[in-house]
Amino acid sequence: EIVLTQSPGTLSLSPGERATLSCRASQSVSSSFLAWYQQKPGQAPRLLIYGASSRATGIPDRFSGSGSGTDFTLTISRLEPEDFAVYYCQQAGTSPPWDFTFGPGTTVDIK
Amino acid sequence: EVQLVQSGAEVKKPGESLKISCQGSGYSFSLYWIGWVRQMPGKGLEWMGIIYPGDSDTKYSPSFRGQVTISADKSITTAYLQWSSLKASDTATYYCARRFVSRTSTSLLYYMDVWGNGTTVTVSS
Numbered sequence: 001e002i003v004l005t006q007s008p009g010t011l012s013l014s015p016g017e018r019a020t021l022s023c024r025a026s027q028s029v030s031s032s033f034l035a036w037y038q039q040k041p042g043q044a045p046r047l048l049i050y051g052a053s054s055r056a057t058g059i060p061d062r063f064s065g066s067g068s069g070t071d072f073t074l075t076i077s078r079l080e081p082e083d084f085a086v087y088y089c090q091q092a093g094t095s096p097p098w099d100f101t102f103g104p105g106t107t108v109d110i111k
Numbered sequence: 112e113v114q115l116v117q118s119g120a121e122v123k124k125p126g127e128s129l130k131i132s133c134q135g136s137g138y139s140f141s142l143y144w145i146g147w148v149r150q151m152p153g154k155g156l157e158w159m160g161i162i163y164p165g166d167s168d169t170k171y172s173p174s175f176r177g178q179v180t181i182s183a184d185k186s187i188t189t190a191y192l193q194w195s196s197l198k199a200s201d202t203a204t205y206y207c208a209r210r211f212v213s214r215t216s217t218s219l220l221y222y223m224d225v226w227g228n229g230t231t232v233t234v235s236s
Contacts, residue, residue: 001173030218032218032219032220032221033220033221035221035222035223037156037223039156044206044226044227044228044229045148045156045206045208045223045226046226047222047223047224047226050213050220050221050222050224051213051215051218051220051222054220056224086155088155088156090156090158090222090223092210092221092222092223093221096170098161098170099158099172100146100158100161100210100223101158102148102155102156102157102158103155104155105155105156
């Protein structure tokens with residue numbers, strides 16, 4: 001079973017700053033199966049990035065994803081007030097194909 | 112519009128049974144896996160299991176196998192998550208989500224593209 005670790009646990013930044021979130025897997029994950037989600041309080045998660053680097057429909061281009069193997073990154077180039085939220089990475093079926101493990105999340109809060 | 116609409120909040124006592132639902136619309140429900148995700152109060156997302164409504168093939172996370180039952184009725188485009196005997200530790204918000212597969216020229220990409228609104232389950236004596 002693949003374990004995902006996210007760092008940092010909390011990122012305190014100001015609007016306009018750059019956020020860099022890390023997701024590390026316990027074993028190699030195909031980029032095809034790595035996704036990122038955003039969750040705001042009281043809301044369902046929302047898909048941001050799939051295939052490690054493809055933005056979902058309607059996601060602003062300040063969000064970008066990169067990485068391969070065991071190390072993946074979500075970058076928010078310039079934080080907007082609405083970007084302060086919790087971000088989760090997920091591996092959607094590397095091994096076994098029905099394992100959709102999430103990372104523990106990174107909270108991006110206002111400094 | 113593709114939507115997953117979940118049933119309303121529930122308050123139950125320990126030992127009671129419960130079945131919550133997730134109704135899909137705006138797409139061919141039978142053709143896409145539906146997953147369930149638990150979020151305990153103040154905690155992260157935990158994947159519970161997934162079902163293919165077309166033939167009810169179901170896979171469970173090892174952490175949830177034997178603790179819950181996932182089912183689906185494709186005739187009414189609805190997936191279910193049920194408990195036979197609730198515990199206080201089942202108190203959480205439960206989300207359903209559709210697993211989508213998109214194709215590039217070189218690979219298939221897998222992700223949960225549409226999420227339900229969540230069902231909050233409170234188990235307390």
